[in-house]
Amino acid sequence: MTTERWTDDRWARAALSRLVEPGDKAVHGMLAGHGPVETLRRIQSAQGALARFAERVRRLDVQRDVAVAEKVGARLVVPGDGEWPAGLEDLPVPPWCLWVRGAARLDEVVRRSVAVVGARAASSYGETQAAELAAGLATAGWSVVSGAAYGIDGAAHRGALAVDGLTVAVVASGVDRVYPAAHATLLRRISATGCIVSEVAPGSAPMGSRFLARNRLIAALTAGTVVVEAGLRSGSLQTLNRALDLNRPVGAVPGPVTSMTSAGCHNAIRNRGAVLVTSAAEVIELVGRVGEGALDEPRGPVLPADDLDPDDARVHETLPRSGGLDLDALLSATALTPMVVLAALARLEEGGLAVKKDGRWRKIASGRT
Amino acid sequence: MTTERWTDDRWARAALSRLVEPGDKAVHGMLAGHGPVETLRRIQSAQGALARFAERVRRLDVQRDVAVAEKVGARLVVPGDGEWPAGLEDLPVPPWCLWVRGAARLDEVVRRSVAVVGARAASSYGETQAAELAAGLATAGWSVVSGAAYGIDGAAHRGALAVDGLTVAVVASGVDRVYPAAHATLLRRISATGCIVSEVAPGSAPMGSRFLARNRLIAALTAGTVVVEAGLRSGSLQTLNRALDLNRPVGAVPGPVTSMTSAGCHNAIRNRGAVLVTSAAEVIELVGRVGEGALDEPRGPVLPADDLDPDDARVHETLPRSGGLDLDALLSATALTPMVVLAALARLEEGGLAVKKDGRWRKIASGRT
Numbered sequence: 001m002t003t004e005r006w007t008d009d010r011w012a013r014a015a016l017s018r019l020v021e022p023g024d025k026a027v028h029g030m031l032a033g034h035g036p037v038e039t040l041r042r043i044q045s046a047q048g049a050l051a052r053f054a055e056r057v058r059r060l061d062v063q064r065d066v067a068v069a070e071k072v073g074a075r076l077v078v079p080g081d082g083e084w085p086a087g088l089e090d091l092p093v094p095p096w097c098l099w100v101r102g103a104a105r106l107d108e109v110v111r112r113s114v115a116v117v118g119a120r121a122a123s124s125y126g127e128t129q130a131a132e133l134a135a136g137l138a139t140a141g142w143s144v145v146s147g148a149a150y151g152i153d154g155a156a157h158r159g160a161l162a163v164d165g166l167t168v169a170v171v172a173s174g175v176d177r178v179y180p181a182a183h184a185t186l187l188r189r190i191s192a193t194g195c196i197v198s199e200v201a202p203g204s205a206p207m208g209s210r211f212l213a214r215n216r217l218i219a220a221l222t223a224g225t226v227v228v229e230a231g232l233r234s235g236s237l238q239t240l241n242r243a244l245d246l247n248r249p250v251g252a253v254p255g256p257v258t259s260m261t262s263a264g265c266h267n268a269i270r271n272r273g274a275v276l277v278t279s280a281a282e283v284i285e286l287v288g289r290v291g292e293g294a295l296d297e298p299r300g301p302v303l304p305a306d307d308l309d310p311d312d313a314r315v316h317e318t319l320p321r322s323g324g325l326d327l328d329a330l331l332s333a334t335a336l337t338p339m340v341v342l343a344a345l346a347r348l349e350e351g352g353l354a355v356k357k358d359g360r361w362r363k364i365a366s367g368r369t
Numbered sequence: 370m371t372t373e374r375w376t377d378d379r380w381a382r383a384a385l386s387r388l389v390e391p392g393d394k395a396v397h398g399m400l401a402g403h404g405p406v407e408t409l410r411r412i413q414s415a416q417g418a419l420a421r422f423a424e425r426v427r428r429l430d431v432q433r434d435v436a437v438a439e440k441v442g443a444r445l446v447v448p449g450d451g452e453w454p455a456g457l458e459d460l461p462v463p464p465w466c467l468w469v470r471g472a473a474r475l476d477e478v479v480r481r482s483v484a485v486v487g488a489r490a491a492s493s494y495g496e497t498q499a500a501e502l503a504a505g506l507a508t509a510g511w512s513v514v515s516g517a518a519y520g521i522d523g524a525a526h527r528g529a530l531a532v533d534g535l536t537v538a539v540v541a542s543g544v545d546r547v548y549p550a551a552h553a554t555l556l557r558r559i560s561a562t563g564c565i566v567s568e569v570a571p572g573s574a575p576m577g578s579r580f581l582a583r584n585r586l587i588a589a590l591t592a593g594t595v596v597v598e599a600g601l602r603s604g605s606l607q608t609l610n611r612a613l614d615l616n617r618p619v620g621a622v623p624g625p626v627t628s629m630t631s632a633g634c635h636n637a638i639r640n641r642g643a644v645l646v647t648s649a650a651e652v653i654e655l656v657g658r659v660g661e662g663a664l665d666e667p668r669g670p671v672l673p674a675d676d677l678d679p680d681d682a683r684v685h686e687t688l689p690r691s692g693g694l695d696l697d698a699l700l701s702a703t704a705l706t707p708m709v710v711l712a713a714l715a716r717l718e719e720g721g722l723a724v725k726k727d728g729r730w731r732k733i734a735s736g737r738t
Contacts, residue, residue: 049706053699310390
């Protein structure tokens with residue numbers, strides 16, 4: 001990545017990603033009013049209220065940050081670039097820029113994407129569900145966006161990779177950092193086909209506030225957010241809250257009520273308007289555009305007489321399996337009116353549950369097929 | 370139970386419970402227009418459309434049915450009796466009468482009651498949840514109404530009995546019948562303090578159509594219905610549908626998405642408007658009257674900084690645990706505006722997460738207590 005042909009705007013945004021924490025409202029206002037070059041100039045002057053940046057300005061070295069990015073094959077993406085993803089403008093304070101590492105074009109890989117997030121301290125049930133959900137989404141052509149953390153996040157990335165799907169890790173540190181360290185291989189696999197994204201400069205450390213800011217990016221980059229497993233205070237619920245702020249659909253996977261790692265999901269369904277989802281198909285129905293992935297209600301095997309109203313059931317249970325009864329015999333046996341019995345017989349015949357032969361009715365053993 | 374002082378109306382209703390299946394719309398219309406005595410007289414004439422009752426009329430023996438009831442200590446309850454429960458008039462076709470067996474007064478025992486129902490083929494998870502839910506409801510003074518079937522129903526009755534709570538079994542056969550046979554002891558325990566209820570005459574056999582009719586009674590007798598575990602085609606979902614028909618609140622207990630016995634519950638939450646419930650307290654919130662059993666959202670342990678917005682979190686994580694930082698140092702370290710930092714400090718102090726001493730701020734280790 002050579003910076004020689006960089007515009008001043010691009011350079012300024014790279015500098016801002018080192019100087020200014022994500023979500024800074026004052027800088028966002030300045031940026032909107034005066035653009036990145038003037039905003040950077042003011043911050044570098046460190047006058048007045050901007051004195052708070054003085055220490056960071058002293059240490060600023062954009063060329064060094066770019067060199068770090070270059071070393072790991074990362075690139076800078078700024079608003080106006082073809083690779084700048086849609087959806088970020090819905091945020092109260094969008095990122096100044098994005099550092100992207102990996103084979104996928106960010107705008108393309110998140111165009112049809114779902115956030116699959118959850119607790120670090122996940123159960124084996126939760127990790128299995130996250131992986132299966134992600135695999136199902138990836139198979140259906142949806143990218144899986146998550147945070148590369150232990151537990152649900154990692155399982156979601158792995159589930160997508162397992163079916164050669166695309167997955168995106170949005171991280172709270174610089175894209176060069178490997179965090180958590182044990183996910184080095186996972187992050188390498190993610191970037192081989194998908195990408196790793198961060199709004200803070202290369203070399204930046206992961207900090208609590210940056211995780212919170214990162215969560216809003218996950219929500220904003222995706223068509224919707226699904227929480228697979230979360231305790232009542234799981235940070236992943238903040239991603240869900242950010243998605244709600246953005247009016248994006250949110251879902252949550254249920255689990256045993258005895259599992260504290262599902263308590264946050266159940267609460268989200270009860271109190272936050274999250275939709276209960278149990279499969280990739282249901283997630284796609286939730287986040288998909290109109291006409292895409294629409295689902296019928298799940299149906300169990302169709303059994304004879306399992307969904308009849310009482311009169312129909314009464315007629316059905318009275319019918320013999322062989323031989324047959326004529327109408328008079330049926331009326332007497334069921335103690336129902338002729339009108340009710342005839343209507344029931346019509347419905348049963350229509351449903352493949354009864355058949356008339358030589359004026360006598362009998363039930364069909366196997367029901368509809 | 371002597372019938373000598375029975376009114377003709379009472380006698381006629383007892384006869385109807387032998388002659389006419391539950392839910393018979395034609396007979397209901399006649400009853401509403403002409404009362405039980407005239408309705409019985411017409412049915413006994415077995416003329417015209419009423420010829421369908423001829424066979425049953427021939428075999429009618431009310432005195433025998435009463436004797437059977439007497440033998441098991443059951444009594445007849447009809448509209449107008451003090452014991453006639455509220456809520457049945459909401460049904461399109463209320464029962465002609467009720468046969469009640471047990472120590473409890475029916476109207477009193479169902480006044481504060483919840484239906485806890487579910488699949489016969491329940492899992493051990495489901496049975497445990499049904500029992501715990503029922504025990505919690507009974508402990509809070511709610512009666513548990515169910516159908517005495519294997520699986521969830523039985524577990525619900527047992528859970529209530531385990532805490533000396535009241536429980537009511539609504540059955541599809543005559544109240545003298547023990548069905549299923551293996552629940553003889555359970556039914557005896559239910560009737561010792563609660564009661565067993567049926568709308569069909571003593572001696573009547575359980576039939577499929579009567580189970581469907583019975584389900585509507587369970588829904589109508591209770592303040593709301595909770596399905597604990599149900600396959601996609603479980604009959605217990607019909608109880609839920611009848612409760613919905615009656616505009617009664619319905620709930621469903623979630624479970625692992627891998628469990629087919631929870632699939633009906635998940636579908637009810639997704640597609641039928643059932644409220645996800647995980648505890649007796651949540652059920653009481655669902656079915657309780659205004660101001661009764663209102664619940665706060667469940668809260669995890671309050672941890673420092675686990676629910677802060679990014680700016681507050683940033684300030685909090687920057688504060689040392691000992692010594693302290695003055696405002697200038699904080700501004701430089703956080704790179705936030707003075708206004709943001711001061712507001713954050715105020716919130717942190719208010720929340721017990723930070724303290725100021727000698728002009729220097731530090732974080733408090735343990736958070737709110």
